[in-house]
Amino acid sequence: MSKRSEIIDGSQAASARAGLVYTEVLGWLDLGHARGDDIRILMKKIDAGEAMRADRYDITYVQSMVSPYRIIRVGKFIRWRIRKGRPSHERKRIALAMMMTMARRFEVFQGSFPNNMVTDSGFSGEDLVSDLLGFYRVISIQNPFSMLQPVSKEEALKRWDYYGKIGSWKNETFRPLLFPDPERFPNAKPQLGQLPNFMQTIQPYQDWKSGNVTIATMNGSFIQDGKKRDLMV
Numbered sequence: 001m002s003k004r005s006e007i008i009d010g011s012q013a014a015s016a017r018a019g020l021v022y023t024e025v026l027g028w029l030d031l032g033h034a035r036g037d038d039i040r041i042l043m044k045k046i047d048a049g050e051a052m053r054a055d056r057y058d059i060t061y062v063q064s065m066v067s068p069y070r071i072i073r074v075g076k077f078i079r080w081r082i083r084k085g086r087p088s089h090e091r092k093r094i095a096l097a098m099m100m101t102m103a104r105r106f107e108v109f110q111g112s113f114p115n116n117m118v119t120d121s122g123f124s125g126e127d128l129v130s131d132l133l134g135f136y137r138v139i140s141i142q143n144p145f146s147m148l149q150p151v152s153k154e155e156a157l158k159r160w161d162y163y164g165k166i167g168s169w170k171n172e173t174f175r176p177l178l179f180p181d182p183e184r185f186p187n188a189k190p191q192l193g194q195l196p197n198f199m200q201t202i203q204p205y206q207d208w209k210s211g212n213v214t215i216a217t218m219n220g221s222f223i224q225d226g227k228k229r230d231l232m233v
Helices: 037-050 088-110 127-139 153-163
Strands: 020-023 027-030 056-066 072-083 213-225
Touching (some): 020 153, 037 056, 037 127, 056 088
C-alpha cells in the first residue's frame, strides 16, 4: 500500500532500497518491488538445482505481505518441478513465468477479503510493472533509470495530488499506467503505455508439452510469524 510520504526524488531511484518514484516511461514505481531481490534468490535456486545430481529439482517462488506491527505474515507460493539441463536463456524464461504467474495470483489475494480491509494494494497501478522491472534489473540492466526518465519529487507530488493515491488506480497488466502532467494536459486521464524495448527481450516460459517443467504446487498459501522472513518452502 503505497503512501504519499514514500515519494522520493527521481534522482535517488537507482540507489534507493525503497520508496516511490514517478517516471515518464513506466509511471509510478515501487522501488522495493523493483529491487529484484526475489528474482535474484529465484535464479540462484534454479542454478543450484542445475548443479544437483538428480534428474529433476523443485523450485518454489513466494510473495507475501506482513500485517501492521509484524504480527503475522501471509502469502502465496508456487512450486515447479524442472528437468535438469535447462540452458541459461530458458532458466530466465522459467523465472519470468514463475514471477508473472505468482504476481497476478498474489494481487488477487491482496484484493480479496479480509486482506482488502487493511490494504488497497491488490492490483495497485504500480505493482506489476515494478515487479517486472525488478526482473530485468537482475537479468539485464541493473540501472535503467536514465532510460525511464524519473521526475523530481515536486513533480511526482503534483501528479499524486491531482490524480489521487496510486492504490485507487488498478492495473491488471504488466504494462505501465501513465499519469500525464496535469499542468501540460489538464484534461488528460491515466492511460496504459508501452514497455521499453529492454523490458520485452525475454518471453515467459510456455513449453509445457515438453515435460521439462511441470507443476508441483500451483496455488499454495501460508501463514507464519510476521517477524520471520518469507517462507521459502
